[in-house]
Amino acid sequence: MKEVQHFVGRFVATVFVFFYLIHKGFLSLDCGGPVNFTDALGLSWTSDVNFIHGEVANISVAKETRKQYTTVRHFPADSRKYCYRLDVTSRTRYLLRATFLYGDFDSNNVYPKFDISVGPTHWSTIAIYDANTIESIELIFLASSSSISVCLSNATTGKPFISTLELRQFDGSVYLTAFENQFYLSVSARINFGADSVDPVRYPDDPYDRIWESDSVKKANYLVDVAAGTKKVSTDMPINVNYDIRPPEKVMQTAVVGMNGSLSYRLNLDGFPGFGWAYAYFAEIEDLDPTGPRKFVLVLPEYPDISNAEVNIKENAHGKYRLYEAGYNNLSLPFVLKFGFKKTSDSSRGPLLNAMEIHKYLEKNDGSPDGDVISGVILLYSTADWAHEGGDPCLPVPWSWVQCNSDARPQIIKLSLSSKNLSGTVPSGLTKLTGLVELWLDGNSLTGPIPDFTGCTALEIIHLENNQLTGELPSSLLNLPNLRELYVQNNMLSGTIPSGINRKVTLNYSGNINLHEGARRGRHMGIIIGLSVGAAVLLITTIVSYLLMQKGKKRHPEQEQLPDSLPVQRVISTLNDAPGEAAHCFTSLEIEDATKKFENKIGSGGFGVVYYGKMNDGREIAVKVLTSNSYQGKREFSNEVN
Numbered sequence: 001m002k003e004v005q006h007f008v009g010r011f012v013a014t015v016f017v018f019f020y021l022i023h024k025g026f027l028s029l030d031c032g033g034p035v036n037f038t039d040a041l042g043l044s045w046t047s048d049v050n051f052i053h054g055e056v057a058n059i060s061v062a063k064e065t066r067k068q069y070t071t072v073r074h075f076p077a078d079s080r081k082y083c084y085r086l087d088v089t090s091r092t093r094y095l096l097r098a099t100f101l102y103g104d105f106d107s108n109n110v111y112p113k114f115d116i117s118v119g120p121t122h123w124s125t126i127a128i129y130d131a132n133t134i135e136s137i138e139l140i141f142l143a144s145s146s147s148i149s150v151c152l153s154n155a156t157t158g159k160p161f162i163s164t165l166e167l168r169q170f171d172g173s174v175y176l177t178a179f180e181n182q183f184y185l186s187v188s189a190r191i192n193f194g195a196d197s198v199d200p201v202r203y204p205d206d207p208y209d210r211i212w213e214s215d216s217v218k219k220a221n222y223l224v225d226v227a228a229g230t231k232k233v234s235t236d237m238p239i240n241v242n243y244d245i246r247p248p249e250k251v252m253q254t255a256v257v258g259m260n261g262s263l264s265y266r267l268n269l270d271g272f273p274g275f276g277w278a279y280a281y282f283a284e285i286e287d288l289d290p291t292g293p294r295k296f297v298l299v300l301p302e303y304p305d306i307s308n309a310e311v312n313i314k315e316n317a318h319g320k321y322r323l324y325e326a327g328y329n330n331l332s333l334p335f336v337l338k339f340g341f342k343k344t345s346d347s348s349r350g351p352l353l354n355a356m357e358i359h360k361y362l363e364k365n366d367g368s369p370d371g372d373v374i375s376g377v378i379l380l381y382s383t384a385d386w387a388h389e390g391g392d393p394c395l396p397v398p399w400s401w402v403q404c405n406s407d408a409r410p411q412i413i414k415l416s417l418s419s420k421n422l423s424g425t426v427p428s429g430l431t432k433l434t435g436l437v438e439l440w441l442d443g444n445s446l447t448g449p450i451p452d453f454t455g456c457t458a459l460e461i462i463h464l465e466n467n468q469l470t471g472e473l474p475s476s477l478l479n480l481p482n483l484r485e486l487y488v489q490n491n492m493l494s495g496t497i498p499s500g501i502n503r504k505v506t507l508n509y510s511g512n513i514n515l516h517e518g519a520r521r522g523r524h525m526g527i528i529i530g531l532s533v534g535a536a537v538l539l540i541t542t543i544v545s546y547l548l549m550q551k552g553k554k555r556h557p558e559q560e561q562l563p564d565s566l567p568v569q570r571v572i573s574t575l576n577d578a579p580g581e582a583a584h585c586f587t588s589l590e591i592e593d594a595t596k597k598f599e600n601k602i603g604s605g606g607f608g609v610v611y612y613g614k615m616n617d618g619r620e621i622a623v624k625v626l627t628s629n630s631y632q633g634k635r636e637f638s639n640e641v642n
Contacts, residue, residue, distance in 0.1 A: 025094070025169020026209070027086060031162045032056040032071030039066065041203055048073060048165070051084050053388075057161075059103030061132045069134070072105050074161035081117070081153035081397050082160065083390025086167055088143040093175055095168040095208060098150065100135040102128045105161065112158030117151045118184070120367030120395035124271075134163070136211070138187035140170075140359065142180040149391040168209045174245060177277065177329060185277055185359035188269045191215055191223070193353050194232040194254030206248035212355065215256070221268040227340065229260030229350070235285040241323045245279065251355045252283045252323060258350035264299070264340030271360040272335045279327030281355040284313045284320045292348025299340040306331075310344065313352065333358070367392035368404065370412045370433055377429045386420060403438075411435030418463070419443035426451050426469075434458070442466050442487065450488070452476045461485040465508070473497055473515065477505075488512065590615070595623055 030037075030045040034056075038044050045068055054073045061069065075082040088094060098116060111128040116137070124137050141148070152160035175185060192201050195214035203209035215223055232254065239252040256263060269276075288294055298309045306328070317324035337358075341351035368374075371392055378387040386401055393412060394404035403414035412433050418440045425448035426441065438461040439453075446464070449471035453459055459480050465487045472495035477483060486501070487508045494514035501507060502517070509515050592598070594613035603610040608624045615621060 025089075025092075025167070027167040028068075029084070029165040030068045030071070031073035031164055033068065034071075037067060039068070043203060043209070048084070051086075052082060054082060057105035059101065059105050061101060061103045064101065064132075064134075068164050069099075069101050069103075072101070072103070072161045072163050074105060074159045075152060077114075077155040077159050079397060080389065080400050081151040081391055083149045083151040084165055085390050086148050086150065086165075087146065088148055088167070089169070090143050090145055093140065093142050093170040093180075094148075095166075095170065095210065096139045096141065096148075096150070097164075097166040097168070097211075098137055098162060099164045099166075100126055100128065100161065101133075101163045102131045102161070104131045106159060108158065110158045112155060112161060114155040114158075114160040115153050115396060117153065117391070117396045119149050119151075120365040120371075120392035121184070121362065122365070122396055123150075123184075123186070123362070128158070138211075139362070140175050140185035140187065144181070151391040151396070153397050166209070170208055174208070179330070179361060183361040183363055186271050186362040187357075187359050188271055188276070189213075189267065189356070189358040191356050192251045192254065193256045193355055194234060196232070196234065196254065201248055201250050205250040208246075210248075212248070212251050221266070221336070223265050223267050225264060225266040225338070227258060227260065227262050227264040229258060230263060231257050231259050233257050233286060233352075235321075237285065237321050239283050239285070239321050239323065241283075243323055243325070245281070245325055245357070247281050247323070247355050252281065253285065255283070255285060255352050255354040257286070257352050258296075258341065258343070261350045262299075262340060262342045263351050263353055264338070266336065266338045269333060269335055269337050269358060269360070271362075272333050272337075274333070275361045276331055276333045277327070277329060277357075277359045277361065278331055278333065279325055279357050280353060281357075282311065282313045282324045282326070282352060283317065283322060283354055284352070285354075286349070286352070288314070289348045292346070294349040294352060295344040295347040296341045296351035297344060299342050301338050302334065311341070311351075330361075333360075365395060366409060368394040368410050368412065370394075370435070373429045373432045374402075374412065377427045380424065380427055381420075381422065384420065386417075405435060413458070414438040414440075416440045417444070422446055424448075426464075431455055437461070437482075439463065450474055450493075454479045457481060459483055463487045464491065465489045467491050469493060471495075473501075473509070477501060591623055594621060598623070598625065 026043070028043050028045045029048045029051060031048045033045065033047045034049070036044070036046050052073065054075045057072050057074055058070060059072060096118070102112065109131070111131070113125065113127045115125050116123050118139060118141070123139060126135060126137075128135065150165060152162060177183070177185070190210060190212050192212040193215045195201070195216050198214045198216045200214060201212040206212065233256070234254045236253070239249045241247055241249050241252055284294065293312055293314060295310060295312045297311070298307055300307050309326070311324075311326060313324055314320060316326075341353060343350050374393050381387045386399075389399045393399050393402050394410040398404045401416045401420075402412055403416075404410035405413050413435055414437060415430070415433075419442070422441065422444035423446065426446055428451055430436070430439065431451050431453050432455065434455055435458055436456045437458050439459065440461075440463045442463040442465045444467050446467040446469060448469065450464065450469060450473065452474060453462070454476045457480065460482045461484070463485075466489070469488070469491040471493065473488065473493055475498040477486065478498055478501060483505055485506045489508045490511035492514075493509065493512040496516060496518040497507070497509065499518050591613070594615050595611045596613075598611045600612040601609055602612045602622065608626050611623045611625065613621045613623050
């Protein structure tokens with residue numbers, strides 16, 4: 001993101017009465033709380049019982065009596081994410097705040113560490129270091145849809161938990177930036193200077209319920225290295241704050257002044273280094289010497305190029321008790337920030353500072369490109385538990401029934417919805433998951449035809465068995481170049497299996513009584529042709545054998561002669577009445593009856609003896625029986641039969 005170094009000055013020229021509807025766009029979730037209630041500030045708290053599933057634990061922390069901090073909602077330390085879905089108005093800006101008070105809710109005294117995300121965007125890693133201290137994080141965002149998901153996941157120690165979740169709607173152009181479509185603002189510091197106590201300023205003094213932390217709070221690396229001569233000042237006069245960011249009047253009624261001519265501070269900025277949004281707020285609340293103005297310059301020791309921007313509060317704001325905002329919309333900042341203000345040589349007073357805010361730009365992750373498609377699928381099963389995991393299907397961790405690849409915008413590569421009580425047709429949206437490799441929908445009650453998965457060219461494995469699918473096995477399956485496993489058994493499919501699919505795919509289609517392989521007639525015709533050829537060969541072999549025997553008989557007159565009256569018999573096919581089309585098979589009993597148990601020997605040769613026989617229908621036959629047990633004899637006899 002290109003750095004923009006432009007010091008912006010703003011002033012209020014007219015009096016504008018700002019009316020804000022109390023609780024407009026407010027949602028305050030008491031996580032784990034059993035009932036709704038209204039707190040001492042007038043904020044209405046809602047139990048989160050209808051927003052999420054999770055375990056509830058009661059806690060008790062000394063000096064913390066607020067009801068919303070007596071329970072926590074906690075979740076298993078597993079590979080899943082647990083999400084709240086909050087309704088918002090698209091193209092509206094919101095403040096989102098989450099708080100965490102551990103209180104040793106699990107009696108393990110193991111400080112939890114886990115992630116929190118907004119949709120697919122990692123927001124922060126929550127690391128608990130004190131069981132009795134509230135950790136709080138805030139985010140400013142422009143809603144791009146009608147809802148937003150806040151998810152807990154990736155616990156490395158302990159269990160993920162949450163105490164409160166709050167949503168506050170802004171009006172108009174409050175926190176408008178040129179980068180809001182690509183970046184969130186992660187709140188790093190919001191400070192009330194000159195505060196008269198350690199208590200923060202928030203609702204109802206701030207109608208947006210921003211929390212302005214007191215500069216009197218003592219904690220490590222927070223507003224240290226304070227310049228000598230720093231003095232707190234305040235006023236009861238009303239301050240006109242009705243412009244742009246609109247810091248609350250109570251915050252602008254206090255300030256610090258550098259009595260020795262300078263103000264300086266050092267503090268750690270959570271989330272930095274990085275690009276940020278930084279603004280300071282000024283209002284002249286002191287009576288100045290009429291002979292001289294209050295003028296001072298910004299001092300950033302590590303950024304000399306943007307130091308020395310001059311501030312004249314009364315002139316810039318066009319009078320006393322008026323807000324003047326000055327800052328940078330895009331500035332690279334370090335983790336440890338040193339800053340200050342120094343009066344100019346012609347100034348009658350030292351520098352003055354009422355408040356400041358610093359936020360880091362947090363780049364949005366657009367999430368999986370399959371998000372909209374799969375969201376449409378789960379809408380069909382809105383009552384199922386598996387459809388309520390929330391957030392992005394892949395980030396920061398995938399849903400329990402989904403696997404994703406490792407791309408920056410990951411695609412879904414596996415859906416495991418076996419035995420999930422799915423009904424109706426196979427959701428057409430699944431055919432738009434272009435990165436899908438495995439689809440498991442077996443063991444459900446899906447009906448209708450198998451859809452066209454041509455667009456899912458990465459598909460390798462499809463399991464649709466044990467459903468109630470009907471229709472044919474689509475030929476479009478042949479268009480999937482990587483398909484290697486297709487299980488469709490025990491459905492009600494019909495028709496023929498697309499030709500060639502068996503050669504490339506492990507296919508199981510048993511239990512579909514009306515589904516069969518194609519080209520069955522061709523196979524039958526092949527059998528018939530084979531039998532016909534075999535019959536012709538057998539006929540020729542029989543004739544040749546007979547002629548050879550006759551010739552052999554003439555050469556060896558001592559051998560028994562065949563009777564002259566025995567004709568050469570035709571082999572009749574059992575497939576039709578035409579002779580010579582196929583061989584006829586006889587049972588051993590028929591042969592024994594015809595030869596009267598091989599009673600009449602009429603010849604021999606070729607390792608066998610020939611017997612005369614007569615069938616019941618009057619046909620005469622010659623039967624050759626193998627008489628040699630030698631290997632050669634068996635082989636010759638077998639060849640002759642073939």
